[in-house]
Amino acid sequence: MRVLIVDDEPIRRRNLTQAISEWEYDLMAVTDGNQAWSYLEKEREPVIVLLDDDGIELCRKIRQEEWKHIYVIIVTVKTKIDEIADGLDAGADDYLTRPVHDKELRSRLSAGRRILEYQYTLEKLTTELIAANKQLKHLVAVDGLTGIAGRGHFEMRLEEEWRRALRDGGPLSIIFVDIDYFKKYNETYGHLAGDDCLRRVAQILPASLYRAGDMAARYGGAEFILLLPNTDSLGAMVVAESVRVGVLDLNLEHAASPYRRVSVSLGIETVIPEQDDPAAAVVNANKALHAAKKGGRNTVRQFAH
Incomplete structure (x- = not known):
């Protein structure tokens, strides 16, 4: 001293x-x-x-x-x-x-x-x-494997944007993205290759977004989710198709898929919030995703209200 x-x-x-x-x-x-x-x-x-x-x-x-x-x-x-x-x-x-x-x-x-x-x-x-x-906060906000936002950060942003849409009366779209036949991909090429596949697909997502307020996050497993504030169903479809085509253009070999390369299925929910229930919109987007899978995968479906 x-x-x-x-x-x-x-x-x-x-x-x-x-x-x-x-x-x-x-x-x-x-x-x-x-x-x-x-x-x-x-x-x-x-x-x-x-x-x-x-x-x-x-x-x-x-x-x-x-x-x-x-x-x-x-x-x-x-x-x-x-x-x-x-x-x-x-x-x-x-x-x-x-x-x-x-x-x-x-x-x-x-x-x-x-x-x-x-x-x-x-x-x-x-x-x-x-x-x-x-x-x-960084660990919560960022997915450690892919480097994009994690689920916790997405849920926080969804709450914020939902409240804003409730106040302003504008549309909000959510897109679920799931890698097709990902379990078979891991079985065929191994988990290290599976991790690399997740990272490659994750890189496509931000590149397909158009607005500063849009965000892409890893939701879990082979699922990703996009949040598009102030975006109607047509705008959401444009983004979803951009993601679908972008993943195909990666030309990642997938011998266990009928498309012979990595592809994704996407489900869209577009809503003008009238009550404080953002979780319901996520559920509906997930239902649309399952419809895309049943429809043959490598496709986009919108939730039918």
């Missing part, structure tokens, strides 16, 4: 230095506020500052900066409560009255060190917690 002594009187400065040097502190002594300021501007570790009576203005200046790890002790000959309060009001954390007794000085420094160490530890833990929360 560093201690900075600020005192223009050589004897007082020497006495403080001699006493503190025996207590395992890193010491720095200066004669005026300008020297102290230059030191503090460069110092980034916690510091206990011992100021003489003339250091109140320096104390105020220190507190105007975003220097969190500075503990200020005013060393004063003043004993009246109002005079001592002036220093505390200026931002000092503690005070000592002269003549300074070594035992009291050591106790005050120890108290300051404990507080600074607690503050430093708390700030470090807070920084680590913020970083961990950001990482957690």
Whole structure:
């Protein structure tokens, strides 16, 4: 722990230095506020500052900066409560009255060190917690395998866009996308190839979206889902066909499929929300997807209301 002594009187400065040097502190002594300021501007570790009576203005200046790890002790000959309060009001954390007794000085420094160490530890833990929360949000938002949004992020966005559509009265479309015969693909080519297939298909989805508010997410397994705010059924069909053709154009061999290459089936639900029930729209899109599968796969179906 560093201690900075600020005192223009050589004897007082020497006495403080001699006493503190025996207590395992890193010491720095200066004669005026300008020297102290230059030191503090460069110092980034916690510091206990011992100021003489003339250091109140320096104390105020220190507190105007975003220097969190500075503990200020005013060393004063003043004993009246109002005079001592002036220093505390200026931002000092503690005070000592002269003549300074070594035992009291050591106790005050120890108290300051404990507080600074607690503050430093708390700030470090807070920084680590913020970083961990950001990482957690990223893990929730992004699917680890494909790199596109995950299901949790999709559900959060669906809630937001549903409320907006309820308020504005505009359409909202959801498209389920499922890789055809994916189980057979894994059985034929192995799970590593299956993972690569998922990644390749996932790359097609964002490229097929037209608006900044649209999103693509992995829903689970070989299923993906698209959220298209303010998009009617015709617009959703255009996006769905773009995805279907884009996946075919990947030309990923699939010997166990009647199409001999990887394809997808898609189900669309378009709705103008009238009540707070976004889950029903997802269910309907999934029903349309199953209709596409029953219709031979590699096709698009819209939910029939």
